[in-house]
Amino acid sequence: MREEQGDKAAAGPARGEAGMNPRLGEILEAAARTVVYDGAEGPQVSYGGELHVGVDLGTAYTVLVVLDEAMVPIAGAYRFSQVVRDGVVLDYMGAIKTVKELKAQVEARLGRPLESAATAYPPGVALAEVRATGYVLQGAGLECSRLVDEATAASTLLQVGSGVVVDVGGGTTKLAVIEEGEVVYTADEPTGGTHFTLVVSGAMGIPFMEAEALKTNAAEQARLFPAVKPVMEKVATIVSRHVAPFRPARIYLCGGSARFPGMARVIEEATGIPTCIPGEPLFVTPIGIAMSNFAGETAPLR
Numbered sequence: 001m002r003e004e005q006g007d008k009a010a011a012g013p014a015r016g017e018a019g020m021n022p023r024l025g026e027i028l029e030a031a032a033r034t035v036v037y038d039g040a041e042g043p044q045v046s047y048g049g050e051l052h053v054g055v056d057l058g059t060a061y062t063v064l065v066v067l068d069e070a071m072v073p074i075a076g077a078y079r080f081s082q083v084v085r086d087g088v089v090l091d092y093m094g095a096i097k098t099v100k101e102l103k104a105q106v107e108a109r110l111g112r113p114l115e116s117a118a119t120a121y122p123p124g125v126a127l128a129e130v131r132a133t134g135y136v137l138q139g140a141g142l143e144c145s146r147l148v149d150e151a152t153a154a155s156t157l158l159q160v161g162s163g164v165v166v167d168v169g170g171g172t173t174k175l176a177v178i179e180e181g182e183v184v185y186t187a188d189e190p191t192g193g194t195h196f197t198l199v200v201s202g203a204m205g206i207p208f209m210e211a212e213a214l215k216t217n218a219a220e221q222a223r224l225f226p227a228v229k230p231v232m233e234k235v236a237t238i239v240s241r242h243v244a245p246f247r248p249a250r251i252y253l254c255g256g257s258a259r260f261p262g263m264a265r266v267i268e269e270a271t272g273i274p275t276c277i278p279g280e281p282l283f284v285t286p287i288g289i290a291m292s293n294f295a296g297e298t299a300p301l302r
């Protein structure tokens with residue numbers, strides 16, 4: 001599990017705290033073990049039961065995750081791929097190729113084919129774009145069983161009783177306000193990890209991909225913190241603006257950008273709302289998407 005250097009705000013609620021999924025720790029630890037980076041050898045799995053499959057076409061990472069019937073991750077793969085921007089599929093053929101390849105890697109580990117999956121879109125994107133994500137699945141040989149919004153998917157896993165779930169991804173910040181266990185408001189704004197990387201690129205005078213590698217290198221993050229802090233504060237401003245009418249008691253951070261040490265503390269200080277990262281944040285939304293997949297369902301794409 002990830003260490004949050006100097007990020008005590010992130011220690012957040014203890015595992016199993018009332019008002020959250022009591023199995024969250026177990027589920028996120030299973031994801032960290034079984035969802036591997038593109039081409040890495042993950043554990044072989046012998047499992048013949050019901051599967052729940054989620055595909056998250058991200059701005060930075062495309063993730064395919066497979067859950068067993070108890071909704072625990074058993075296999076998955078992810079890859080850096082810039083096929084989507086702000087929920088819009090920019091590189092349709094590239095997206096299909098990526099999903100096909102991730103699917104093949106995971107099928108080899110499971111020793112069985114994947115037939116259907118759920119996928120997701122950022123809250124508020126146009127219907128035509130939402131459908132395009134479904135077509136990507138079809139192009140990759142997967143029935144699209146359901147289309148869910150990403151912030152709601154994250155809250156499906158976290159099972160927060162009340163508060164705001166904030167997914168800071170590569171391209172955008174998505175949020176879902178939860179009251180009495182129900183999503184009452186969602187939003188999506190274009191600030192995310194790509195902006196952190198652009199700031200690092202500018203500050204260090206290096207190309208984007210070099211800056212991306214530097215930003216995600218734990219040994220470099222303390223020295224980069226002053227450069228990225230204003231982007232974290234921008235995320236906090238976005239959250240404050242959207243959640244003000246709801247006065248949530250807590251922010252639950254997820255998405256890959258929440259991995260940057262200090263993120264929870266900056267968001268907490270800038271919003272004045274207690275903020276936590278309830279475990280490895282990268283797979284929260286993809287797992288929530290997979291939890292929405294049930295074989296036999298078909299999403300209406302027309």
Ligand SMILES: Nc1ncnc2c1ncn2[C@@H]1O[C@H](COP(=O)(O)OP(=O)(O)OP(=O)(O)O)[C@@H](O)[C@H]1O
Pocket residue numbers: 056057058059060061062084086087168169170171172173192193194212215216217254255256257258259260261282
């Ligand atoms: N260890 C790390 N430290 C800091 N940032 C990280 C780390 N690991 C990943 N990231 C960042 O997380 C972002 C990707 O997160 P995520 O997979 O949640 O986004 P996405 O789903 O691809 O994007 P979006 O949801 O906006 O479409 C990238 O910007 C990446 O650089």
Ligand SMILES: [Mg+2]
Pocket residue numbers: 056058059150167169170255285
């Ligand atoms: Mg995402």
